[in-house]
Amino acid sequence: MPGTRFPSLRRLVLVVALLMVVSSLPFGPVHHSTARAQTSSPRTVFVHLFEWKWTDIAQECENFLGPRGFAAVQVSPPQEHAIVAGYPWWQRYQPVSYQLTSRSGTRAEFANMVARCKAVGVDIYVDAVINHMTGVGSGVGSAGSTYSPYNYPGIYQYQDFHHCGRNGNDDIQNYGDRYEVQNCELVNLADLDTGSSYVRDRLAAYLNDLISLGVAGFRIDAAKHIAAGDIAAILSRVNGSPYIYQEVIGAAGEPITPWEYTNNGDVTEFKYSNEIGRVFLNGKLAWLSQFGEAWGMLPSDKAIVFVDNHDNQRGHGGGGTVVTYKNGVLYDLANVFMLAWPYGYPQVMSSYEFSNDFQGPPSDANGNTRSVYVNGQPNCFGEWKCEHRWRPIANMVAFRNATASTFSVSDWWSNGNNQIAFGRGDKGFVVINREDTTLNRTFQTSMAPGVYCNVIVADFTNGTCSGQTVTVDSNRRITVSIPPFSALAIHVGAKLSTQPATVAVTFNVNATTYWGQNVFVVGNIPQLGNWNPAQAVPLSAATYPVWSGTVNLPANTTIEYKYIKRDGSNVVWECCNNRVITTPGSGSMTLNETWRP
Numbered sequence: 001m002p003g004t005r006f007p008s009l010r011r012l013v014l015v016v017a018l019l020m021v022v023s024s025l026p027f028g029p030v031h032h033s034t035a036r037a038q039t040s041s042p043r044t045v046f047v048h049l050f051e052w053k054w055t056d057i058a059q060e061c062e063n064f065l066g067p068r069g070f071a072a073v074q075v076s077p078p079q080e081h082a083i084v085a086g087y088p089w090w091q092r093y094q095p096v097s098y099q100l101t102s103r104s105g106t107r108a109e110f111a112n113m114v115a116r117c118k119a120v121g122v123d124i125y126v127d128a129v130i131n132h133m134t135g136v137g138s139g140v141g142s143a144g145s146t147y148s149p150y151n152y153p154g155i156y157q158y159q160d161f162h163h164c165g166r167n168g169n170d171d172i173q174n175y176g177d178r179y180e181v182q183n184c185e186l187v188n189l190a191d192l193d194t195g196s197s198y199v200r201d202r203l204a205a206y207l208n209d210l211i212s213l214g215v216a217g218f219r220i221d222a223a224k225h226i227a228a229g230d231i232a233a234i235l236s237r238v239n240g241s242p243y244i245y246q247e248v249i250g251a252a253g254e255p256i257t258p259w260e261y262t263n264n265g266d267v268t269e270f271k272y273s274n275e276i277g278r279v280f281l282n283g284k285l286a287w288l289s290q291f292g293e294a295w296g297m298l299p300s301d302k303a304i305v306f307v308d309n310h311d312n313q314r315g316h317g318g319g320g321t322v323v324t325y326k327n328g329v330l331y332d333l334a335n336v337f338m339l340a341w342p343y344g345y346p347q348v349m350s351s352y353e354f355s356n357d358f359q360g361p362p363s364d365a366n367g368n369t370r371s372v373y374v375n376g377q378p379n380c381f382g383e384w385k386c387e388h389r390w391r392p393i394a395n396m397v398a399f400r401n402a403t404a405s406t407f408s409v410s411d412w413w414s415n416g417n418n419q420i421a422f423g424r425g426d427k428g429f430v431v432i433n434r435e436d437t438t439l440n441r442t443f444q445t446s447m448a449p450g451v452y453c454n455v456i457v458a459d460f461t462n463g464t465c466s467g468q469t470v471t472v473d474s475n476r477r478i479t480v481s482i483p484p485f486s487a488l489a490i491h492v493g494a495k496l497s498t499q500p501a502t503v504a505v506t507f508n509v510n511a512t513t514y515w516g517q518n519v520f521v522v523g524n525i526p527q528l529g530n531w532n533p534a535q536a537v538p539l540s541a542a543t544y545p546v547w548s549g550t551v552n553l554p555a556n557t558t559i560e561y562k563y564i565k566r567d568g569s570n571v572v573w574e575c576c577n578n579r580v581i582t583t584p585g586s587g588s589m590t591l592n593e594t595w596r597p
């Protein structure tokens with residue numbers, strides 16, 4: 001759904017909710033609107049193009065993200081950063097100044113990217129490193145600025161930093177101590193005194209500069225290490241109302257929690273990532289039926305969710321058991337779940353290939369990042385993994401957009417193990433098979449009858465589906481056959497306007513009968529009588545004992561059927577499981593089979 005956005009939906013919802021409450025006051029008790037939980041739909045998927053250059057992001061917005069309905073891109077920290085031997089990715093989390101000269105490009109390139117992305121409906125969120133400057137030490141930054149311990153000429157001097165007086169070296173050691181976490185140094189990074197007006201003004205000036213270039217939102221890095229009130233004071237100096245989400249890693253036993261940051265904006269929900277990892281790697285998908293707030297997570301409309309992020313995919317930021325691009329198809333399935341499940345504002349990770357936690361992005365020997373785009377084409381799926389372009393992940397963005405207005409679960413099913421299905425009312429339906437056997441089943445959905453594209457295995461473009469279609473019958477049911485480690489997703493944004501093509505399917509079955517008994521084929525679609533023996537399709541015995549008949553069936557469709565013998569109203573079913581076929585996209589199909597007594 002290119003161009004479909006829900007920019008200020010949350011704000012709108014809040015206002016509407018407030019109005020409802022306020023307007024109901026004079027007339028009696030406040031009725032808590034049941035719509036509240038339904039309407040916290042975020043706007044609706046953003047992608048972290050980790051370490052991409054500005055020139056690449058501009059092209060990706062125009063070529064892919066805009067047309068595919070992504071709401072925004074989180075970009076790597078754009079400010080001048082330390083240059084560390086070996087050029088690790090994390091040098092960019094060590095600010096030297098707020099000049100926009102970084103490994104991703106120049107200020108002019110940054111501004112050009114923001115404008116071009118905005119023009120195709122994609123916002124830019126900046127990763128704002130405002131808790132600290134570089135590691136305490138000396139050096140020259142990416143724009144040529146020099147620095148020494150607690151001295152960033154023209155910006156900050158000794159008095160602008162916290163000097164917590166703990167542990168001998170001022171480093172954080174005890175996460176159980178609030179004072180230490182917020183006043184000492186996170187891994188030796190010079191910790192800004194965010195309580196001071198000067199520092200607050202300086203940080204706000206940086207954010208306002210970015211806003212003046214059109215930046216729409218900020219990730220507040222290391223927010224747990226800044227008192228929530230200090231963040232509020234900085235934001236009160238910021239122009240307009242940028243979208244804010246704060247990186248707070250909630251951990252058992254720590255005094256500082258994600259919840260205390262929700263007044264400033266949204267908060268990263270790391271529990272989501274860790275539980276997705278636990279369930280998809282070692283657990284049962286059946287457990288997920290109440291996934292979200294019931295698991296002790298933040299309210300949905302405050303939570304940023306992700307399968308993995310740039311830290312935990314490489315063991316930083318507390319690490320944990322997480323699913324990453326290295327897990328292949330399992331990563332697809334975890335993302336399909338995240339994008340289908342109505343909880344939080346999802347961030348899709350887009351990585352580069354790495355073999356150790358230090359390694360920076362694809363670069364030359366001098367640490368110059370290589371372009372993703374070469375001759376106008378993205379060099380994806382190699383050194384740049386581009387998970388956001390993996391078909392199931394990319395196509396689920398349109399699913400989440402198309403289902404945003406029904407932000408609740410319908411028609412939940414599981415086999416008690418690792419096969420699940422659920423709907424989003426009449427907007428979408430998804431089935432995930434994380435088992436090593438095929439899932440053959442008829443599902444009750446709430447979708448309107450019609451023909452839909454399975455966007456996990458096919459693309460829907462200009463009204464046509466490049467592969468498998470799924471028919472929702474008049475009882476709102478679908479019959480599907482889902483291979484091991486695969487999924488199915490249909491949604492109203494990928495519904496075919498016309499009936500699908502048909503293909504001629506010839507049924508030949510070797511079946512002996514007595515005089516007066518005839519053979520029929522019956523199945524789960526109208527053309528095969530909807531399992532009603534009285535409506536079954538008669539076969540001819542011209543080449544007895546082989547009974548034959550040809551029926552036009554919808555193309556690209558999975559169908560279940562059986563043979564029956566009928567003598568008047570006396571029906572004999574063949575034994576065992578239903579037979580299952582998937583019809584081809586065109587041409588014909590011939591089945592040579594034998595009656596199963």
Ligand code: ARE
Pocket residue numbers: 090091092093094129134135136175186187188189221222223224225247249250251254311316317318319
């Ligand atoms: C690097 C070196 C250090 C060196 C330092 C200064 O690795 O050895 O001392 O530079 O020279 C990233 C990297 C760091 C890197 C840093 C600066 O991950 O390795 O340090 O950049 O270059 C805590 C914080 C959380 C933070 C994680 C990493 O609470 O905010 O640690 N995450 C953000 C970013 C990171 C970034 C920074 C902050 C710094 O997302 O990418 O660091 O800007 C428990 C706690 C967590 C804690 C976690 C790990 O789980 O509950 O709160 O996370 O342990 O300690």
